[in-house]
Amino acid sequence: xxxxxxxxxxxxxxIYTWLVIAWLVVPIxxxxxxxxxxxxxxxxxxxxxxxxxxxxxxxxxxxxxEALVNSLLIAVLxxxxxxxxxxxIGLALGRYRFRGSGAMNIVMxxxxxxxxxxxxxxxxxxxxxxxxxxxxxxxxxSHVMFSISFVAITVRARVMTLDAxxxxxxxxxxxxxxxxxxxVTLPMIFPGVLAGSMLAFALSIDDFVITNFNAGGTVTFPxxxxxxxxxxxxxxxxxxxxxxxxxxxxIALGNVLxxxxxx
Amino acid sequence: MTEIQAGVGAADTAAPGQVPxxxxxxVVKEYVSHGEVVQAVKGVSMTIDExxxxxxxxxxxxxxxxxxRMIAGFEEPTRGVVRLHGQDVTNVPPNKRDVNMVFQSYALxxxxxxxxxxxxxxxxxxxxxxEVRRRVGEMLEIVDLxxxxxxxxxxxxxxxxxxxxxxxxxxxxxxxxxxxxPLGALDLKLRQHMQIELKRIQREVGITFVYVTHxxxxxxxxxxxxxxxxxxxxxxxxxxxxxxERPATKFVAGFIxxxxxxxxxxxxxxxSCAVLALGPxxxxxxxxxxxxxxxxxxxxxxxxxxxxxxxxxPDGDLSMVEGTVSEVVYxxxxxxxxxxxxxxxxxxxxxxxxxxSTTTAERGDTVWLSWxxxxxxxxx
Numbered sequence: 044x045x046x047x048x049x050x051x052x053x054x055x056x057x058i059y060t061w062l063v064i065a066w067l068v069v070p071i072x073x074x075x076x077x078x079x080x081x082x083x084x085x086x087x088x089x090x091x092x093x094x095x096x097x098x099x100x101x102x103x104x105x106x107x108x109e110a111l112v113n114s115l116l117i118a119v120l121x122x123x124x125x126x127x128x129x130x131x132i133g134l135a136l137g138r139y140r141f142r143g144s145g146a147m148n149i150v151m152x153x154x155x156x157x158x159x160x161x162x163x164x165x166x167x168x169x170x171x172x173x174x175x176x177x178x179x180x181x182x183x184x185s186h187v188m189f190s191i192s193f194v195a196i197t198v199r200a201r202v203m204t205l206d207a208x209x210x211x212x213x214x215x216x217x218x219x220x221x222x223x224x225x226x227v228t229l230p231m232i233f234p235g236v237l238a239g240s241m242l243a244f245a246l247s248i249d250d251f252v253i254t255n256f257n258a259g260g261t262v263t264f265p266x267x268x269x270x271x272x273x274x275x276x277x278x279x280x281x282x283x284x285x286x287x288x289x290x291x292x293x294i295a296l297g298n299v300l301x302x303x304x305x306x
Numbered sequence: 307m308t309e310i311q312a313g314v315g316a317a318d319t320a321a322p323g324q325v326p327x328x329x330x331x332x333v334v335k336e337y338v339s340h341g342e343v344v345q346a347v348k349g350v351s352m353t354i355d356e357x358x359x360x361x362x363x364x365x366x367x368x369x370x371x372x373x374x375r376m377i378a379g380f381e382e383p384t385r386g387v388v389r390l391h392g393q394d395v396t397n398v399p400p401n402k403r404d405v406n407m408v409f410q411s412y413a414l415x416x417x418x419x420x421x422x423x424x425x426x427x428x429x430x431x432x433x434x435x436x437e438v439r440r441r442v443g444e445m446l447e448i449v450d451l452x453x454x455x456x457x458x459x460x461x462x463x464x465x466x467x468x469x470x471x472x473x474x475x476x477x478x479x480x481x482x483x484x485x486x487x488p489l490g491a492l493d494l495k496l497r498q499h500m501q502i503e504l505k506r507i508q509r510e511v512g513i514t515f516v517y518v519t520h521x522x523x524x525x526x527x528x529x530x531x532x533x534x535x536x537x538x539x540x541x542x543x544x545x546x547x548x549x550x551e552r553p554a555t556k557f558v559a560g561f562i563x564x565x566x567x568x569x570x571x572x573x574x575x576x577x578s579c580a581v582l583a584l585g586p587x588x589x590x591x592x593x594x595x596x597x598x599x600x601x602x603x604x605x606x607x608x609x610x611x612x613x614x615x616x617x618x619x620p621d622g623d624l625s626m627v628e629g630t631v632s633e634v635v636y637x638x639x640x641x642x643x644x645x646x647x648x649x650x651x652x653x654x655x656x657x658x659x660x661x662x663s664t665t666t667a668e669r670g671d672t673v674w675l676s677w678x679x680x681x682x683x684x685x686x
Contacts, residue, residue, distance in 0.1 A: 048484070206411050208410075208411055208413040211380055211407075211409070212407070212413035212414075212415070213405045213415075214400045215378060215380075215400050215406055216406065216427035216430060216478065217431055217478075218401055224432065231416070276596075
């Protein structure tokens with residue numbers, strides 16, 4: 044025990060920490076690196092020299108650009124719809140006990156734990172049965188459907204830490220139901236709403252399994268990449284991946300900065 | 307406070323021409339819990355006067371907070387009427403009632419500055435900006451928080467948060483201020499300081515205060531009148547002195563301060579007093595309220611500081627009992643004696659350390675306990 048302690052207190056812990064960081068970072072670093080690869084052939088798998096040309100030719104593959112735009116549109120719509128609906132569900136579950144609230148909780152967790160392949164297949168049979176034409180909107184519907192529980196659970200957790208007397212205090216000071224929600228409840232649960240919505244965005248933009256079942260003729264970013272694996276993934280995909288990653292990183296950094304300034 | 311108002315259900319005893327600030331008229335609150343109806347408040351009537359410092363005192367679960375929440379409008383009574391300044395507000399929502407509340411947890415809005423917290427109520431009432439600035443400024447002065455307007459609640463100490471909560475409620479100039487155990491979260495020193503502060507602020511603003519507490523010394527210190535509640539009912543409603551000196555029920559006697567309970571059989575009735583038989587040499591005379599006949603059992607209460615302890619049998623018309631000292635505790639300013647009577651009852655006696663630090667009696671001594679007959683009260 045003490046020997047193990049000594050190892051971990053000294054070099055051992057440092058090495059272990061860097062190994063974990065490397066594990067997380069290396070794949071991303073490889074993706075970024077191959078976006079700068081001056082590849083000559085069809086396959087972008089060996090590094091052949093540094094170039095910035097893929098950044099210049101980012102939108103030269105029309106189908107890929109269209110797929111990316113589709114993915115971004117779907118992700119933003121999912122974020123907004125699932126963000127609003129999920130927050131309201133989370134608020135109701137966290138604040139009130141009502142007939143069916145227990146069942147609602149179970150459904151939320153069932154939706155999260157359900158295998159994507161099962162959800163995708165059952166959504167497909169639902170759309171086919173109801174004769175809904177597959178495409179952009181069926182993707183949005185399925186994305187909202189699987190991400191709404193994540194938003195609801197995030198917001199519910201936030202609501203449950205809230206002192207219920209805050210809302211009573213607002214009412215006591217003359218605020219009606221809507222004013223209380225706007226000035227007290229929403230600002231208080233907003234971190235949860237934001238976290239949940241961003242989770243929905245992130246889940247939507249890289250979803251492959253469920254999308255593949257319900258896309259019909261619409262191609263999204265992940266679907267396009269999957270399709271191009273057999274013929275070679277162009278470096279533009281790496282560049283787009285890098286940009287999406289950079290955007291996420293900026294949001295995370297901004298969050299840290301705002302949190303630090305509030306201290 | 308006048309003696310007449312000290313009754314329960316005295317809705318008609320307020321001074322003529324003056325409308326009481328708050329009236330509860332036969333108010334009942336029932337909850338359904340696990341399919342069973344639970345009565346939190348079982349029929350409470352009280353009249354709270356304009357400008358009064360009124361306390362609702364009782365153990366947890368006695369219905370005091372529920373009663374207050376019905377005044378605030380957070381709970382609707384199952385039966386009965388709530389009136390504010392003579393107006394029936396039983397079904398009026400809290401945001402339309404002219405009362406404000408200080409919550410036990412303070413419930414300050416954590417995402418707003420002290421200033422915005424205090425200005426919240428005035429802004430809801432669409433008070434002009436200039437007046438908001440003036441009134442919030444004045445109020446922060448009263449609660450001694452000038453210079454801290456931009457702070458967030460979590461950057462402040464418990465005592466400061468407490469005063470923000472007070473300012474946020476008082477700045478609206480409510481017809482009554484409701485305080486739900488507002489000092490519960492503070493430590494003893496600060497609590498005692500805030501008790502004095504609260505009383506000062508109440509005098510300064512002249513607003514009716516309704517104060518919920520389970521702390522009897524807090525209620526005694528601050529209140530003009532106290533309603534002692536137990537199990538959803540008002541046990542006694544009177545001024546602090548009256549409640550302490552003349553507890554109406556066994557519960558009040560036990561809940562407020564330390565009291566000794568004695569019971570004995572009436573051996574003779576002498577005018578408005580009954581003479582009880584306890585031990586062979588004992589003689590206890592107690593004033594009685596109703597009627598008592600020879601042979602009835604009467605329970606009475608005596609406060610420990612009213613009892614004189616002596617080693618010799620006292621003279622005169624005092625009530626007296628004989629017992630054996632079973633414990634002597636030195637408390638600094640006083641000594642506390644536990645004296646066992648022949649029947650097994652144990653009596654607590656406080657004796658001031660006024661003259662010297664030696665005790666009158668030691669453990670195992672046979673002593674006489676005596677008190678003025680008017681210091682014992684027969685209980686209902």
